[in-house]
Amino acid sequence: MKTLVIVAHPEYADSSTQAFLKRGQAGLENVTWKRLDSSQWPLTVAAEQQALIAADRVIFQFPLYWYSAPALLKQWEDDVLTRAFTFAGERGCLAAKQLGIVTSLGSAEQEFQAGGTEDFSLSEILTPYRAIAHRAGMQFLKPLVIDQFGYQSEAEQAELLIKYQQYLTAPQPLSFEQRVAWLIQQLKRWQTTQPAERQQRLALVINQLSANQEHLDDLKDQIKLIRQAEEG
Amino acid sequence: MKTLVIVAHPEYADSSTQAFLKRGQAGLENVTWKRLDSSQWPLTVAAEQQALIAADRVIFQFPLYWYSAPALLKQWEDDVLTRAFTFAGERGCLAAKQLGIVTSLGSAEQEFQAGGTEDFSLSEILTPYRAIAHRAGMQFLKPLVIDQFGYQSEAEQAELLIKYQQYLTAPQPLSFEQRVAWLIQQLKRWQTTQPAERQQRLALVINQLSANQEHLDDLKDQIKLIRQAEEG
Numbered sequence: 001m002k003t004l005v006i007v008a009h010p011e012y013a014d015s016s017t018q019a020f021l022k023r024g025q026a027g028l029e030n031v032t033w034k035r036l037d038s039s040q041w042p043l044t045v046a047a048e049q050q051a052l053i054a055a056d057r058v059i060f061q062f063p064l065y066w067y068s069a070p071a072l073l074k075q076w077e078d079d080v081l082t083r084a085f086t087f088a089g090e091r092g093c094l095a096a097k098q099l100g101i102v103t104s105l106g107s108a109e110q111e112f113q114a115g116g117t118e119d120f121s122l123s124e125i126l127t128p129y130r131a132i133a134h135r136a137g138m139q140f141l142k143p144l145v146i147d148q149f150g151y152q153s154e155a156e157q158a159e160l161l162i163k164y165q166q167y168l169t170a171p172q173p174l175s176f177e178q179r180v181a182w183l184i185q186q187l188k189r190w191q192t193t194q195p196a197e198r199q200q201r202l203a204l205v206i207n208q209l210s211a212n213q214e215h216l217d218d219l220k221d222q223i224k225l226i227r228q229a230e231e232g
Numbered sequence: 233m234k235t236l237v238i239v240a241h242p243e244y245a246d247s248s249t250q251a252f253l254k255r256g257q258a259g260l261e262n263v264t265w266k267r268l269d270s271s272q273w274p275l276t277v278a279a280e281q282q283a284l285i286a287a288d289r290v291i292f293q294f295p296l297y298w299y300s301a302p303a304l305l306k307q308w309e310d311d312v313l314t315r316a317f318t319f320a321g322e323r324g325c326l327a328a329k330q331l332g333i334v335t336s337l338g339s340a341e342q343e344f345q346a347g348g349t350e351d352f353s354l355s356e357i358l359t360p361y362r363a364i365a366h367r368a369g370m371q372f373l374k375p376l377v378i379d380q381f382g383y384q385s386e387a388e389q390a391e392l393l394i395k396y397q398q399y400l401t402a403p404q405p406l407s408f409e410q411r412v413a414w415l416i417q418q419l420k421r422w423q424t425t426q427p428a429e430r431q432q433r434l435a436l437v438i439n440q441l442s443a444n445q446e447h448l449d450d451l452k453d454q455i456k457l458i459r460q461a462e463e464g
Contacts, residue, residue: 067360128299
């Protein structure tokens, strides 16, 4: 699966969030990091469209400015998502691809609800992107919301890193089993680049995760049998 | 009451809708028509902010591109609505002003609902603007939606013209009485510029409208009396 991350941040160089995310995706396979910059205009529209066609998952990544992406991304939408391209052929060029949103907030996520300072939920605010996905026949992924990155603890940032990497590369929506399988896969990849002593320790972690998963699968099978017995 | 219309259309010169609306507002008192154009950047932010401060009603006017205004308006928002400006002082610089939306659609308005081709309502799609109004302490006006202008009959366009002029200059939300009062006022203004014979005919129309309104007021008073008698 190929993922295209379209990053729109007018003050990209000064954004610690974007720097963090960029480091987070470095080394991931099949991820293309595409930063928009006003100096790229006029865009080579055909090249932008080819990049979309090549991707299975498209991510719009931006800080939320006035309840929407910065103008940079809107300009890209207006220029690249032409009718002729988006609705080409029977199903359109983007059909069956996934559209994800990674957005960072300047105010607390909990304020985005009825009665909160912002009064509207992110589901409501992001409607234009949901509508694009719907119209283009794309699957809209549950957005990854980055809640005031600057105030996050190291532990929260570490969790964000994993969530972000999963958002870019793991099946979505992500089940518990898939989450574990993804984690094992990443650890195995990482393992090969480590010194021998750490490789052994990682092997222990991987074995433990796999054993846990098998144990959970057993429990699930037992519950299934009990239910069948009750119904039968 | 002063109204500032901020027009964002990347192909303004070719837009028959915008040309129609521009003619529609010509001659209205206390209306400022402000067209955004990419050549105006970098904006003189202080001047843009002064224009907002001078207005009682601010209208964002644009064709709906991918469920939002063209990038031009978003760039204006991102540049002009700085935190320092919008949240200045106790209540902010825009508090108690009105925010209206005039948006023209490329697909039929009836498709903007659950199950329609667009699947989302315009209330849902325009959430980012509702959220701006909420956050800035502005009153959000019911949007004026222009449903596929090119397919409208002359009669529909004439109706649109009146609705547009009312959206710019009449109290909002507009009651039936206010609608009649606004119409009488416009006819009286128009009357003074007409030849004598037409002035007389217009006087007849104005008298009839006024008489109708008085008749309606009488009916309302009678209903009120009947209700009071029933309750008493």
